[in-house]
Amino acid sequence: xxxxxxxxxxxxxxxxxxxxxxxxxxxxxxxxxxxxxxxxxxxxxxxxxxxxxxxxxxxxxxxxxxxxxxxxxxxxxxxxxxxxxxxxxxxxxxxxxxxxxxxxxxxxxxxxxxxxxxxxxxxxxxxxxxxxxxxxxxxxxxxxxxxxxxxxxxxxxxxxxxxxxxxxxxxxxxxxxxxxxxxxxxxxxxxxxxxxxxxxxxxxxxxxxxxxxxxxxxxxxxxxxxxxxxxxxxxxxxxxxxxxxxxxxxxxxxxxxxxxxxxxxxxxxxxxxxxxxxxxxxxxxx
Amino acid sequence: xxxxxxxxxxxxxxxxxxxxxxxxxxxxxxxxxxxxxxxxxxxxxxxxxxxxxxxxxxxxxxxxxxxxxxxxxxxxxxxxxxxxxxxxxxxxxxxxxxxxxxxxxxxxxxxxxxxxxxxxxxxxxxxxxxxxxxxxxxxxxxxxxxxxxxxxxxxxxxxxxxxxxxxxxxxxxxxxxxxxxxxxxxxxxxxxxxxxxxxxxxxxxxxxxxxxxxxxxxxxxxxxxxxxxxxxxxxxxxxxxxxxxxxxxxxxxxxxxxxxxxxxxxxxxxxxxxxxxxxxxxx
Numbered sequence: 416x417x418x419x420x421x422x423x424x425x426x427x428x429x430x431x432x433x434x435x436x437x438x439x440x441x442x443x444x445x446x447x448x449x450x451x452x453x454x455x456x457x458x459x460x461x462x463x464x465x466x467x468x469x470x471x472x473x474x475x476x477x478x479x480x481x482x483x484x485x486x487x488x489x490x491x492x493x494x495x496x497x498x499x500x501x502x503x504x505x506x507x508x509x510x511x512x513x514x515x516x517x518x519x520x521x522x523x524x525x526x527x528x529x530x531x532x533x534x535x536x537x538x539x540x541x542x543x544x545x546x547x548x549x550x551x552x553x554x555x556x557x558x559x560x561x562x563x564x565x566x567x568x569x570x571x572x573x574x575x576x577x578x579x580x581x582x583x584x585x586x587x588x589x590x591x592x593x594x595x596x597x598x599x600x601x602x603x604x605x606x607x608x609x610x611x612x613x614x615x616x617x618x619x620x621x622x623x624x625x626x627x628x629x630x631x632x633x634x635x636x637x638x639x640x641x642x643x644x645x646x647x648x649x650x651x652x653x654x655x656x657x658x659x660x661x662x663x664x665x666x667x668x669x670x671x672x673x674x675x676x677x678x679x680x681x682x683x684x685x686x687x688x689x690x691x692x693x694x695x696x697x698x699x700x701x
Numbered sequence: 702x703x704x705x706x707x708x709x710x711x712x713x714x715x716x717x718x719x720x721x722x723x724x725x726x727x728x729x730x731x732x733x734x735x736x737x738x739x740x741x742x743x744x745x746x747x748x749x750x751x752x753x754x755x756x757x758x759x760x761x762x763x764x765x766x767x768x769x770x771x772x773x774x775x776x777x778x779x780x781x782x783x784x785x786x787x788x789x790x791x792x793x794x795x796x797x798x799x800x801x802x803x804x805x806x807x808x809x810x811x812x813x814x815x816x817x818x819x820x821x822x823x824x825x826x827x828x829x830x831x832x833x834x835x836x837x838x839x840x841x842x843x844x845x846x847x848x849x850x851x852x853x854x855x856x857x858x859x860x861x862x863x864x865x866x867x868x869x870x871x872x873x874x875x876x877x878x879x880x881x882x883x884x885x886x887x888x889x890x891x892x893x894x895x896x897x898x899x900x901x902x903x904x905x906x907x908x909x910x911x912x913x914x915x916x917x918x919x920x921x922x923x924x925x926x927x928x929x930x931x932x933x934x935x936x937x938x939x940x941x942x943x944x945x946x947x948x949x950x951x952x953x954x955x956x957x958x959x960x961x962x963x964x965x966x967x968x969x970x971x972x973x974x975x976x977x978x979x980x981x982x983x984x
Contacts, residue, residue, distance in 0.1 A: 505873060534875035545870040548889045557884070558874040607870070614874060 454481040456618060456648040457502060462516035464497055464672075466509070471497050473672045475516075479618075479665075484640060484649040486663030486680065488656055490700070493669040495652045499620050502650065503537040504530060520618070535562055538616035542623040544603030546595030551587050554595045554606055558614035573613060580646075581609035582639045601632025608639070619643060621651040625658065637662050656696055660684050668692045737960060741953035749954060754920055757945050764955050766922050767936040770837070771959075773923065774916060774932055775902055777841020782848030783898055789849075790856025790894075795882050806857075809850035820846050821911035829915055837923065837930035840916025844905045851904065855897030859890040892977035896970040903966040907959055909934035933959045 457479035464472035472494045479485050487495040500506045501514050504525060518525045525533055535558075547554050555574045559565045565573045574591070578584040583605040587598070595606055604624060611619055621640075625633040640649055640662050653659050659666050660680060667677040668691070676683060676692045687693045694700055702710075748763050755762030793802045824843035829835055863886045871881040887894070917929040918939060933955055940952035 503873060505869065508869065508872065531875040531877065534873055539873040541866055541869065541873075543866050545864075545866045547867065547870065547885050557871070557876070561874060561876045561880060610870075610874065 455479065456481040456521065457650075458517075458519045458522075459498075459501075460517040460519075462498070462501065462514065462518060464494070464501065464506070464515070465513045467511045471672055472501075475669075475672075475674045477667055477674055477677055479648060479650055481648050482644060482646075483664040484644050484651065484662050485665040485667065486659035487650065487652045487667050487669060488654075488659050488695075489669035489675075490695070491654075494672040495667075495669045496622055498669070498674075499539075499622055499650060499652050502618070502620055503534050503539050505539060531562070535614050536616055537618040537620060538611035538614065539620040540604070540607050540611050540622065540624050542626055544600055544607055544627065546598070546603050546606055549595060550592045551595050551598070551606065552591040555609050555613050558610060562614055564614065577609040577613040578606075580612045580639070580642065581605040582635055582642075583609055599632075601628050601635065604628060604632065604636065605639070608636070608643075612643070616647055618648045618650065621649065623652050623654060626654060633658070656684075668695060670695070734960065737953060737957040740950075741955075741957035744950045744954035745957070749951075750958075753922065754951075757948070760947070762951075764933070764936055764951065764958075766919065767931045767933045767955065768958070770916070770919070770923055770931040771906060771933040773837055773926075773930060774840045774844055774912070775906055777837060777926070778844035778848050778905060779898070779902060781842060781845030782852055782901075786849050786852025787856050787894065787898075789853040790860060791882060791887075793853065793857040794860035795878070795886070806854070809853050812846075812850040813854075816910070817847060817908050818910040818913075821914040824911060825914035832927070834927075835915060835917035835929040837916055837926045837928065839914075840912050840930060840932070841926075843911035843915045844908060847905045847908060847911060848901050851901040852898055855901065856890075856894050859893030859897065860886060862893070863889040892974055896974040899966050899970040903963045903970075906963055906966075907934055909938050 455478045457477075459475060459477045459479075462472055462475040463470065475494075475498060477498075487498060489495045497506065501518060502525070506512045506514065507530075514526075520528070520533070520536065525537075528536075547557060549557070552574055555577050556570055559570055559573055575584060575588075578587060583602060586602060587593075587606075590597070595603065598606060604627075608619075608621075608624070625636055628636070637658065640651070643649055651659075651662065663680045665678065666680045666683040668675045668683065668687075668689075670691055676687060676689045678688070682688075683692060684696055687696065748761055750763060750768065751765050752761065752763035753766055754764065789805070793805060797805070821843050824839050824846065828839040828842050832839070867885055867889060868881055871885040872878075876884070912932055912935050916932055916935065918935050919929045919931045923930045937952050937955050937959065940948040940955065943949070
């Protein structure tokens with residue numbers, strides 16, 4: 416990717432030639448460019464973030480659209496993962512971490528929502544696949560059990576639905592009671608996604624979910640993001656600009672703790688407004 | 702001598718020296734084990750494991766009461782030391798900030814190094830004196846006190862090996878701190894924690910000094926937890942010091958039984974742990 420024109424070519428390329436859904440999706444996007452009337456699911460205003468005395472985010476404001484995929488890109492250490500970890504208040508596990516500003520989920524401040532409820536509504540998938548030391552079934556059933564959502568036959572059904580939602584069902588339906596450690600890395604990551612989907616979150620945060628995976632597993636995960644998008648809002652942090660271009664409706668570019676530019680993906684990759692954005696997506700740095 | 706030959710020679714000599722030192726280091730164990738087998742194995746028979754001791758002069762008899770007593774004492778020690786130790790370890794690993802855990806860890810390290818006779822005297826002062834007589838409970842308490850710091854330290858260390866991303870996975874699903882500990886962190890460290898408990902039990906199984914002032918001894922079947930109780934180490938001590946050849950023979954055999962038990966627990970628990978670690982690495 417050496418110029419915005421090349422980047423544009425990348426955007427219109429079909430990400431998954433072997434699947435018709437990828438094609439259909441790309442066609443749809445070509446015909447009807449991103450709708451701008453989508454509701455706002457998360458509204459962040461003037462967010463500052465500190466680790467001890469060190470400021471990591473500076474006046475970040477962003478509207479995350481409902482049932483769309485938003486990608487956060489930028490070089491290492493730019494604050495994109497930090498921003499993601501504010502949205503479900505995961506940063507609170509780190510001592511001396513402090514967030515300032517306003518973050519609203521459906522007009523309700525996330526700082527006023529009790530953590531179990533917030534994290535039930537805003538799920539998260541991590542960079543490294545992190546199956547629990549339990550069976551595949553118990554991994555997926557973990558969230559529903561914690562929140563008392565389902566039990567017995569209903570739980571079994573929910574587990575199946577979630578595994579189907581993560582495109583893993585066919586591979587594991589005969590080995591639900593095997594240890595989750597018996598799965599491959601790509602399968603483990605889809606298990607993590609199924610586990611997150613099982614509590615039916617309104618928003619799903621993904622922190623570089625494919626960085627530890629091979630291209631085939633990556634393609635599977637990108638594919639299933641399109642299905643997830645129909646049921647919840649997706650925010651994905653990625654190192655990989657091609658991935659952002661392939662999957663995201665909106666893209667935000669972070670640099671040194673600031674949100675430099677935020678727009679629909681096509682605009683970011685073809686006619687970015689800021690010079691830093693253009694330099695980054697054309698590979699001049701990062 | 703050219704340089705390459707010199708380096709090869711140094712290499713050979715040094716690997717020989719280190720191998721010799723390693724052999725010398727384990728020699729006492731091999732020697733003790735060999736001696737016990739030679740002197741004690743001939744006295745092992747079914748009656749030895751199932752019969753009570755007989756008075757001096759009569760032949761036959763066994764140490765069944767000492768074996769049962771050691772079992773009871775270890776059970777009491779575990780009942781006292783394991784829950785406290787595991788919960789304490791959980792606190793240190795999961796909840797402690799900086800100040801209190803530092804102090805507790807330091808105290809646990811010190812407690813491990815306290816001579817076992819001192820722990821026996823401590824148990825004597827705390828349990829035996831108020832009650833007025835020796836008892837199995839006092840002996841179990843003393844062994845439990847010895848168990849405690851080992852279990853605390855071991856539990857904490859294994860909990861710490863559970864990676865942050867596993868905890869975060871649970872927290873991100875809306876599970877609380879305690880729920881995360883119980884259903885994700887502890888299962889992830891369970892094999893290590895259990896192995897540590899077994900090794901600690903094997904370690905205190907051979908302790909004699911803490912029992913002298915607490916459990917004392919008993920030549921018959923044990924009559925209750927508030928009564929003196931016999932145990933293998935104590936029996937070995939008494940029989941070994943006696944003037945009778947028959948008792949010496951039985952002491953050797955009892956020592957073989959005790960060492961065999963300790964070795965067995967060690968080997969089995971280490972095998973289990975190694976297998977668990979291999980499974981986790983494969984993941």
